[in-house]
Amino acid sequence: MTTRVGVVTFPGSLDDRDAQRAVRLAGAEPVALWHRDKDLHQVDAVVLPGGFSYGDYLRCGAISRFSPVMDTVIEQAKLGMPVLGICNGFQVLCESHLLPGALTRNDSLHFICRDQKLRIENASTAWTRDYSAGQEIVVPLKNGEGRFVADGRVLDELEAEGRVVARYLDLNPNGSYRDIAGITNAAGNVVGLMPHPEHAVEPLTGPTTEGLGFFTSVLKQLVNA
Amino acid sequence: MARVVVDVMLKPEILDPQGQAVQRALPRLGFAGIADVRQGKRFELELEGPVDDAALARIREAAETFLANTVIEDFTVRVEGEEGK
Known part of the structure; x- marks a missing residue:
């Protein structure tokens, strides 16, 4: 059975098609999910793509977070679904x-x-197991509001628990605390990443193909589950 | 109609690069003597009904869960009194 990976489209999403393409190149079946539909259509994992959902009004992600599809994504993420x-x-x-x-x-x-x-930094999450810890990759980064902040206690906790998934090298592009580019939840199924691995999956369009590992990782995770 | 104002500001420990950019521009424009600028958001909520404790409690809940991100922002809620009388 083919692994089904959902990609949510919010009004204002931009990178949903690229994310679907990355899912396909990794060998899974991409499933388009719509922000107003609570139904996840039996997907095994979900990607929330880049863009400017709801025009970034109020705060980036603040309105999307309350969309019907997110109710189900949040519920399933808490049960262990990779997101x-x-x-x-x-x-x-x-x-x-x-x-x-x-x-x-x-x-x-x-x-x-x-x-x-x-x-x-962490090659044991659902989305990074195809990498090795310490591996360096190059993928596109494009953001206006990408500066990761949290209070000192949370940052120490993330570091102590190995929950920093990726760090900026050579240059910190946006002022993120402790050069953090991506983090995971305690269970390792939910990963957030500011740079764009889905734009680095083919030699024709990407600077490298080193982003593909995020998508092959989840496939391996699901097949072995 | 009663108006409730919710002010949302970045917490003091969070860097406010927009406020800093405004502050740097002020002396260039001849506005001297301003030591610091913080930029925030103001929401004006027009209520259909009376501003009672229940209504204010609901607005505080809305501010806490939606209008502000309390990881990085603080908010205040205040009643602005009846307008146009």
């Missing part, structure tokens, strides 16, 4: 309190778009 939030999806996960902290405006105030080097 990956990329960029705007990461913001939605923080607003949903599935992940701690928040994403605020880049310290430079500029929208940043660049190929970014990352170090995978």
Whole structure:
């Protein structure tokens, strides 16, 4: 049976089609999910894609978090379903309190778009098991509000529990505390990532194909489950 | 109609790069003597019914769960009195 990975489209999502494509290239079946539909259509995992859902009104991800589909995503994530939030999806996960902290405006105030080097710090989450801990990858990064913040206690907890999934290398593009590019929940099934692995899955369009590992990881996780 | 105002501000320990940019612009425009600027949001809620304790409790709940992200923001709720009389 083919593994089904849902990709949610909110009004204002931009990278849903690229995320679907990455899912397909990894060998799974992408399933388009709609923000107003509570039904997850028997998917095994969900990707919340990048973009500007609801125009980023109020705060990035603040309105999407209350969309009907998120009720079910939050419920299933708590039961262990793998969920990956990329960029705007990461913001939605923080607003949903599935992940701690928040994403605020880049310290430079500029929208940043660049190929970014990352170090995978935790290669045991549902979305990173195809990497090795310490592996360096380059994927595109593009955000205006990507600066990860949390209070000192939460940051220490994330570090102590190995829940920092990826860190910026060479340059911290947005002022994120402790160079954090991505984090996971305690169970390792929910991952939020500010850079865009779904844009680095094919040599024609990506700087590398090193983003594909996020999508093959979840496939392996589900097949072995 | 009664108006309730919810002010949302970034917590003091959270860097406010927008406020800093405004502060840096002020002296260039000839507005001297401003030591710090923090930028926030103001929501004006027009109530259909009376502003009683129950209504204010609901607004505080809305502020806590939706209008503000209490991980990074603080909020205040105040009644602005009846307008237009």
